[in-house]
Amino acid sequence: MKQRVTVEQIKCDLCSKKKAWNKCLRCGIDICYDYRKMKVKEYSHAVYFGGSEDGIYCFECDARLRKSGDKLHAAYLVIERLRNEQNGWYANFKKRVDKAEIDLKKIQGS
Numbered sequence: 196m197k198q199r200v201t202v203e204q205i206k207c208d209l210c211s212k213k214k215a216w217n218k219c220l221r222c223g224i225d226i227c228y229d230y231r232k233m234k235v236k237e238y239s240h241a242v243y244f245g246g247s248e249d250g251i252y253c254f255e256c257d258a259r260l261r262k263s264g265d266k267l268h269a270a271y272l273v274i275e276r277l278r279n280e281q282n283g284w285y286a287n288f289k290k291r292v293d294k295a296e297i298d299l300k301k302i303q304g305s
Contacts, residue, residue: 209234220267221256238271242278 207215207227215225219235226235236257239245250271252260260268 217251219253219256220250221252221260221265224253226251226253238275239278240271240274242274242281 205215205225207213207230208224209230210227213227213229215227217226217231217235218224219226231237231251234253236252236254238250238252240248240250250267252268257268261272
């Protein structure tokens with residue numbers, strides 16, 4: 196038996212071609228995967244992992260919210276800073292680990 200099914204799809208507001216999966220948390224424009232990589236600032240919702248609750252803002256809204264002091268956006272900014280700080284610590288720690296292991300190998304080899 197044939198059955199006709201109507202499916203509603205949300206199209207990207209930026210390219211009008213592809214199916215949109217995300218939307219800006221401030222202005223609500225729908226954004227496809229390709230434009231998400233080019234036209235959106237994405238914030239992780241946690242320091243140690245990311246996922247479905249990440250904050251997505253188009254560049255215009257991101258710039259406005261940085262000036263306005265929106266509480267939700269500010270919380271995402273704090274988490275982004277902590278992630279960057281953690282990455283900096285790890286990079287420094289990794290350099291020191293590598294140097295210590297090389298030094299030990301040199302001493303053992305002599």
